[in-house]
Amino acid sequence: MSRTVAVVGGGYGGTAVAKALESVADVVLIDPRDAFVNVAGALRALVRPEWAGNMFFPFDTVLTRGTVIRDRAVSVDSGGVTLASGGRVAADYLVLATGSSYAYPARLNADSIDAALGDLRQTNKELASAERVLILGAGPVGLELAGEIKEVWPDKHVTVLDPAERLLPAFGPELRDDLHRQLDELGIEVRLGTGLAAPLPTDANRAATVTATTTDGDEITVDIWFRAFGLRTNSEYLLDGRLTTLTSQGQVAVTETLNVRGPDDILDHVYAIGDLTDVAEDKMAAYALQHAEVVARNITAQLVGGQPTTTYQPMPHPMILIPLGSRHGVGQMPTPDGPAVVPAATVAEYKGADLFTGRFTQQFGPSAA
Numbered sequence: 142m143s144r145t146v147a148v149v150g151g152g153y154g155g156t157a158v159a160k161a162l163e164s165v166a167d168v169v170l171i172d173p174r175d176a177f178v179n180v181a182g183a184l185r186a187l188v189r190p191e192w193a194g195n196m197f198f199p200f201d202t203v204l205t206r207g208t209v210i211r212d213r214a215v216s217v218d219s220g221g222v223t224l225a226s227g228g229r230v231a232a233d234y235l236v237l238a239t240g241s242s243y244a245y246p247a248r249l250n251a252d253s254i255d256a257a258l259g260d261l262r263q264t265n266k267e268l269a270s271a272e273r274v275l276i277l278g279a280g281p282v283g284l285e286l287a288g289e290i291k292e293v294w295p296d297k298h299v300t301v302l303d304p305a306e307r308l309l310p311a312f313g314p315e316l317r318d319d320l321h322r323q324l325d326e327l328g329i330e331v332r333l334g335t336g337l338a339a340p341l342p343t344d345a346n347r348a349a350t351v352t353a354t355t356t357d358g359d360e361i362t363v364d365i366w367f368r369a370f371g372l373r374t375n376s377e378y379l380l381d382g383r384l385t386t387l388t389s390q391g392q393v394a395v396t397e398t399l400n401v402r403g404p405d406d407i408l409d410h411v412y413a414i415g416d417l418t419d420v421a422e423d424k425m426a427a428y429a430l431q432h433a434e435v436v437a438r439n440i441t442a443q444l445v446g447g448q449p450t451t452t453y454q455p456m457p458h459p460m461i462l463i464p465l466g467s468r469h470g471v472g473q474m475p476t477p478d479g480p481a482v483v484p485a486a487t488v489a490e491y492k493g494a495d496l497f498t499g500r501f502t503q504q505f506g507p508s509a510a
Contacts (some may be wrong), residue, residue, distance in 0.1 A: 147232035154415040154429035155238030161437035168207035194510030239375040241416035244368040271364035279303035283369030288465025397452040464493030
């Protein structure tokens, strides 16, 4: 007898789980969008709208057997998912994979490919007309955005502002020194230890000249600004407590097998993966994909009467790849001897050149490009 697996969220982990299980179960993928979105490509899509279609992989081609429901979950209990439309999906197994939200353009707001491409084209026009760009936030997103802008428009003046005293404080001086060197070579001005004295009076992502005052008293005149901070877990649909109790960070507590911890016991048929979980690691697509492999193996075992025995262990050292355009960037990757800082050429090979487009084309089929 076939069993139903409901996957809530079609991001990196959710789509990978659905794809892995659709041949052994009745898979229902619930997501309001019409495509898997490789958000790693969003910033390049902003500066190169002709490339933007490469980041979208339509669900109707990704899944050949599974069912896709374009809707939002508003509640989940141990037996299934309640939808915003009023419908319900009953399921034998549940995978929660709703990820996190971030400011546009790093995460897109639209639910359809056409609408998202329209947003990117409009923002590209705004950015193209601006000579002075301000990016608030010097984390990986802000730095990557600066690098993408400079590759297309090397003459634009790009300033990255952050109240933090150091770039990437979780990483060692070798990586940070290389990062500062490359930022200087690209002509990206990074101002640390200072922020804005007051909110900007203009909207983000829109061309409008404004002079801002920093907390150390300097004035910066810019023609457009972008927000590059503010990660938020997408877990509102679990606030009713019908399935589990969220952590103080709004995340879902999971076991080593990535089963959800309920109020009283472990839910052996309910899993959570990716940014939604309380796994102690940075929230990255690479980790979500690893979570997906663990959960797919565990559910496959359960479908034939076994137990969920595959476990997930976070890496002992942080990993990161930050492209600064298609040719520059910094990174740290695991090796048998521990973490190693890698050169820009390696960052380009693994990520910067195509931002994982080739990987997902191989896994999910052709993109919308």
